[in-house]
Amino acid sequence: MIKKLKSLTILLLITGAVFVYFTYDPATSSYFPGCPFYKMTGLYCPGCGAQRATHYLLIGDITAAIRSNILLVIFLPFLGAYYGVQTFKYFYPRPNLSIAIVHKAWFIYGIAFLFIFYWIARNVAVLGSSFLAPH
Amino acid sequence: MDIITPTQPPKNWLAESILVTLFCCLPFGIAGIVNAAQVSSKFAAGDYDGALRASQEAGKWTKIGFWVGIGVIALYVLFVVVLGVDGFMAASSGRN
Secondary structure, eight states: OHHHHHHHHHHHHHHHHHHHHHHSOTTTOTTSOBOHHHHHHSOOOTTTTHHHHHHHHHTTOHHHHHHHOHHHHHHHHHHHHHHHHHHHHHHSOOTTOOOGGGGOHHHHHHHHHHHHHHHHHTTOGGGTHHHHSOO | OOOOOOSSOOOOOHHHHHHHHHHSOSTHHHHHHHHHHHHHHHHHTTOHHHHHHHHHHHHHHHHHHHHHHHHHHHHHIIIIIISOOTTSSTTOSOBO
16 A cells, blocks of 8 residues: 555656656756755766756757766666566566666676766866766 | 575665766765665675675665755755745756
8 A cells, every 4th residue: 555655656756747847948947956066066966967858858859968968868778677677567576577787786886987987077178078068 | 505595686776876866966876876786796796694785775875865855956945936035046057
């Protein structure tokens, strides 16, 4: 019962978020929170541009989404596959079903390295900040 | 050996950590990802207790990042939308 209520709440929140991010552009509307890390330091974090990228993906502008936050675009198919499998398991329990690569240490360390590199590179010109910073 | 070794690794919180890193804009998600990697490496080495501890640690950092993110949004809504503090964050070009 609690589990069903939780799933329903998550589903409603996602539907609401999709509607809001489809309708409004975070780049021009002031009703979206800015990044607190950017506010405090003036530096971009790995998540900066993710709200804009979400909006651009929902309206079908993939180029603009890549310019805002390329890692969101890269990881979306992975997250989609993961939560697709999780949803399937919710309805048809298969304890042994999982995406093998999710449990490979080298893959996960690679992701951690990618995020840390992205964090630095977005702020350093020689590492390509002009392309990687939200623009 | 009469100890039953679980065949599946404990939950590693990888997808949730990635989401927290991208949408909560805080380093907590990266701490979650590093612990997610330790879940896998310890489980592969046969250290199930260690993997379970790393799993709890990954879950902890992911949840901290998630609730801090929710807290920031709540504060933002309170200050900018409800109290109408102009230029507090709205004037910034540094949006997430």
